[in-house]
Amino acid sequence: MAFEMFTSRGKMGLAGGQRPSAMALQDSSNYLLSWVGYILLARTLIPPEIQWVLKKIWALIMRPYTCFFCIFHVYERNVESGRVNDLFKLVELYLDISGLCKEADQVVLATKHKKEKNILYKLTGRQKVEDNYKGVKVWWSLSKVSNDDDSPQTREPIGRRGKETKEGKGRDKAAEFVLKMHKKDKQFVMTEYLDHVIAEANEFKRQQKELKLFANQHTRWSKSYTFKHPSTFETLAMDPELKAAVKADLDNFRKSEEYFRRVGRAWKRGYLLYGPPGTGKSSMIAAMANYLKYDVYDLELTQVYSNDGLKKLFRDTCSRSIVVIEDIDCSLNLAGKRKNTPPPPQDIRELRRGRRSLISQENVTLSGLLNSVDGIWSCTTEERIIIFTTNHVEKLDPALIRPGRMDMRIHMSYCSFHSFKELVRSYLSIDWHPDFDEIRRLMEEEHALITPAQVTERLFEGVHGDPTACMRAVIDALRGSLNPNPNFCADDSGN
Numbered sequence: 001m002a003f004e005m006f007t008s009r010g011k012m013g014l015a016g017g018q019r020p021s022a023m024a025l026q027d028s029s030n031y032l033l034s035w036v037g038y039i040l041l042a043r044t045l046i047p048p049e050i051q052w053v054l055k056k057i058w059a060l061i062m063r064p065y066t067c068f069f070c071i072f073h074v075y076e077r078n079v080e081s082g083r084v085n086d087l088f089k090l091v092e093l094y095l096d097i098s099g100l101c102k103e104a105d106q107v108v109l110a111t112k113h114k115k116e117k118n119i120l121y122k123l124t125g126r127q128k129v130e131d132n133y134k135g136v137k138v139w140w141s142l143s144k145v146s147n148d149d150d151s152p153q154t155r156e157p158i159g160r161r162g163k164e165t166k167e168g169k170g171r172d173k174a175a176e177f178v179l180k181m182h183k184k185d186k187q188f189v190m191t192e193y194l195d196h197v198i199a200e201a202n203e204f205k206r207q208q209k210e211l212k213l214f215a216n217q218h219t220r221w222s223k224s225y226t227f228k229h230p231s232t233f234e235t236l237a238m239d240p241e242l243k244a245a246v247k248a249d250l251d252n253f254r255k256s257e258e259y260f261r262r263v264g265r266a267w268k269r270g271y272l273l274y275g276p277p278g279t280g281k282s283s284m285i286a287a288m289a290n291y292l293k294y295d296v297y298d299l300e301l302t303q304v305y306s307n308d309g310l311k312k313l314f315r316d317t318c319s320r321s322i323v324v325i326e327d328i329d330c331s332l333n334l335a336g337k338r339k340n341t342p343p344p345p346q347d348i349r350e351l352r353r354g355r356r357s358l359i360s361q362e363n364v365t366l367s368g369l370l371n372s373v374d375g376i377w378s379c380t381t382e383e384r385i386i387i388f389t390t391n392h393v394e395k396l397d398p399a400l401i402r403p404g405r406m407d408m409r410i411h412m413s414y415c416s417f418h419s420f421k422e423l424v425r426s427y428l429s430i431d432w433h434p435d436f437d438e439i440r441r442l443m444e445e446e447h448a449l450i451t452p453a454q455v456t457e458r459l460f461e462g463v464h465g466d467p468t469a470c471m472r473a474v475i476d477a478l479r480g481s482l483n484p485n486p487n488f489c490a491d492d493s494g495n
């Protein structure tokens, strides 16, 4: 039996034995009827179990030909408002950063905006690129929505189309991304692939973000400054396990919005950094900010004259930020009261003018600080990190640093031999030096102390000079720390 059949994909031939007598008929409707007859006859003669097996075999044979496609449209502008569709922008970015556009055979449009660091490669019309995620293939293409099309894009508010709008300057036709996939992959695309596209694009945007630094002038945040501290976890010399634990904790925090909501806790985390001066507490804060891409609010507590003022400052911070209170032991005394710093003249003038006074109330108290950190006021912003630093952890009120308030306590300590080698590698680009043995002996057997700041100071002098001179300077400092001379100060960093 042999016959030909037509599908939407074209003509397919199937081989078989003899031609049936019905094939002699010229009329195609008769041809069809004869087939219906065959099928009905077969259904009555063949037992259902064999029919089932035959159906399965048929489905297997036809499988490659029956994979129909499914298509999603991602319009450039939102259907209701006519505003730019964020998903469109994210897809555009994803196609660029994933390298798919660059790999395309046809010409791509390369653009660079003055605010962007890199050249952006975009798809041109009618070009198709293939993406493969977890073994699932999809195809992206860009097309213009024609004006006579009845798509939502062409039903945008009158006057918008073709006008110089902020979102789509001078375009007379809106664009759309067309995402094509096998029908069987539709669920995967909806649940996993599109999430992956959005996550990749958002992560890229996050990495590109320019960080801001704010400082408070009394109860107001100053205008922001660009935060360009070069410290990262790579440049930070510290115990590798502790470093990995801090990074993992930050990663967990960033991804835990759902978790915090589920357990009914504000999405925030507190870190206490403590240790001698020059051990990298400020560098750690900068590394955290650079890692998370969070803005930094440097809160000078001695500038704040009331609990209300402090609440206002916390309220005025943005989400995805780090609020830092350095040397917390110097800002609050043991009784929990702010150290007495006279109020600035302008506050007195404000008092005289009868405006709400900053000094008419009590100073910032321990309970005021605790309330701002994790009371009801702490929930005005989300995804916030609070960091306290101190050189004297033993002086702090236990309430201030209890777990739940300061979730992780990070001890920044003197330089270990491992950290020392990391600093040497990073400053002098060498992995070994004959003096390493003596330095290791002094650190590990004699317990000589040196801070990372002291080490970097000595290494910095040798960046363009003699590494041996640097090593000798480090050895001198280590031996000096063992010196019982009471005039000797192990910390010569000026603190």
Ligand SMILES: Nc1ncnc2c1ncn2[C@@H]1O[C@H](COP(=O)(O)OP(=O)(O)OP(=O)(O)O)[C@@H](O)[C@H]1O
Residues within 6 Å of the ligand: 235, 236, 237, 238, 276, 277, 278, 279, 280, 281, 282, 283, 284, 391, 412, 452, 453, 454, 456, 495
């Ligand atoms: N762990 C470290 N890794 C790399 N460099 C460090 C480290 N610690 C200190 N340094 C170097 O020393 C300088 C001073 O360090 P940093 O200000 O971070 O110390 P700190 O602990 O905050 O000091 P302080 O308590 O006096 O504020 C930094 O600019 C950096 O160059």
